[in-house]
Amino acid sequence: MSDLDTVEAVAPAAAEFDPDRPRGFRGTLTVLGERFRGGDLGVAPVVAGLIVIWTVMQSLNPIFLSSTNLVNLAIECVPVGIIALGVMFMLLVGQIDLSVGSISGLSAAVTAVLFVDQGLSPWLAVAGAVLLACLIGWLYAQVFNRLGVPSFVITLAGLLGFLGVQLWMLGAKGSINLPFDSGLVTFAQLQFVPPWLSYALVAAGAVALFASGYARASARRSAGLPATSTQALLLRSAVLLVGLGAAVWYLNRDRGVGWMFVLFLGLVLVTHYVLSRTKYGKSLYAVGGNVEAARRAGINVKAIYASAFMLCTTLAAIGGVLAAARLAAANQSSGGGDVNLNAIAAAVIGGTSLFGGRGSAFAALLGIVVIQSISSGLTLLNLDSSYRFMVTGAVLLLAVALDSVARRSRASSGRA
């Protein structure tokens, strides 16, 4: 075997059992530096990219970072962001869903038809649309698991097929308006968190972060494992409190934080918990990392695939319904155009690997903020969508290239 292996086999003897990480601030920096060199970039490239984009956009148009624009930006992120969250599940198990745009458009159409044409209650209409999407995901999974058709092809067929169903449902009119006074539309357009509640939520978040971190650290300490110091936990919570507090204060100077954005954040947090703290989450990573190993470990691989397909289509439907609510209409172009690729791009830009087994809930959130920032900034400059496509395309390529390079340097430094 190569020198590399011999060195590795010898080196750990000195470092055996736990220098888990060097202590203190300097130690943290060292660890971060090593990780970066090893190709474990985490969210760093997205955050850096976001800073660059915001700086450029702000210098081109000072309105960009105004409260008003950021309030809009936050709300605009939500529909495609939720779809991207679903795509992230698919990418995690090493598959892809290309039909999320069509599914979201179809769900918008189904909601509009059930609600406006059939006169059902709006929430029942939404439930119907989401249920249908869930069923479509189940159908995809059956074709995938039983026939072994690649997910790429199944969902490409779905992209065309369900676009057809969407157009057929909307009929000759081609567009159905949702009444402005319906709860659905007001939720997406007009409902903002009252300032006092928004600050309370931030405070609650910071306290919860500290409490969970402290409980974990003391459990680890009592088991004799190295744990994060209380100071570090306090610092982390304080940073969150101040950072989020400032952001909320800035948004509250205008209309504030939309409830729709809170819904999105809630979904991201739930996803994060599921991925990092449950057996199901580990199974998703395992299936994406090595299917055969997952199978031998007794994981029901087919069920995991099915759940990823169904979560993806379900979240796509929720995103589609919210997009329609925001527009107050479902039409032939709902879910069309760039929705599909923006959702996939958001997941990838945020750091979800296209190669499977690598990604996090925050990937979708950060990725969609990048994409919406580009879109919003260019719209403010009165540039049409041709530029938007070109810039988004370039950023996507950059993100994927970074993923590939990071993967290679992970392989060479053995972190894969």
Added chain:
Amino acid sequence: MTASSVSPAATMTAPLLSLRGITKSFGAVAALTDVDLDVAAGEVVALVGDNGAGKSTLVKVLSGVHAPDSGTITFESEEVSIPSPAAAQQLGIATVFQDLALCENLNVIENLFLGRELRGHRLDDVRMEVRSRELLQQLSAKIPSVRAPIAALSGGQRQTVAIARSLLGDPKVIILDEPTAALGVAQTAEVLNLIDRLRERGHGVIMISHNMADVTAVADRVVVLRLGRNNGVFDAETVTAEELVTAITGASDNAVTRRSARRRRGAAGAPAGVTKEGTDDE
């Protein structure tokens, strides 16, 4: 080594696992014919044989992948059948296959507990980490950190993790399929140490190997399979590589026997041997 004196006695009194007359055919191909095999607690049995000798089939019979056509399997003095891999696990027979089946993107703890995580809806990672550390420490495993992803580990360290994972189910018999294939010298030594430790812990170990040096270094007994049949059981302390190669290939004239024959003649100091050797080399 005391094991060599212990093992024959242990085998005679109560083998932990004992196969008698195992036969398995795939259509017209007889993969195993009347194969016997015994493993006692605290004994390392090496299973050697050429490609196609039936080693893998025998392992698959033991790990519940294939059911034998005939023959009996006795485990802890009771006759058992092993219809599925899960049944093998439940009996206490763990198999570490050659491809290890680890997820490179997950860390050591996550791999050890993959598929049997503690408290699935809110992972008990403290207890899992403690268990992982204990286990690896008992094996004196050199793993840089239990939080390191598998991708960061060398081949020998990965083998260690795979073996440690099989130990989590508290098995009585551990089957290792080519544990040292594709490993460097230092890593092979590491894994052989680990096998020694498994014996000390009282596990019965069945080790498949192609490497005669590894076999004689760590095994107590060597069971040779040839063309799906038993072809001799040897005491690893006294057996020579040439005897093993002869038993494996069925031919007594090959490079190994020739060289050792030369060496023996050379040691005897016969001048004829020297000239013979000279002519051989030309």
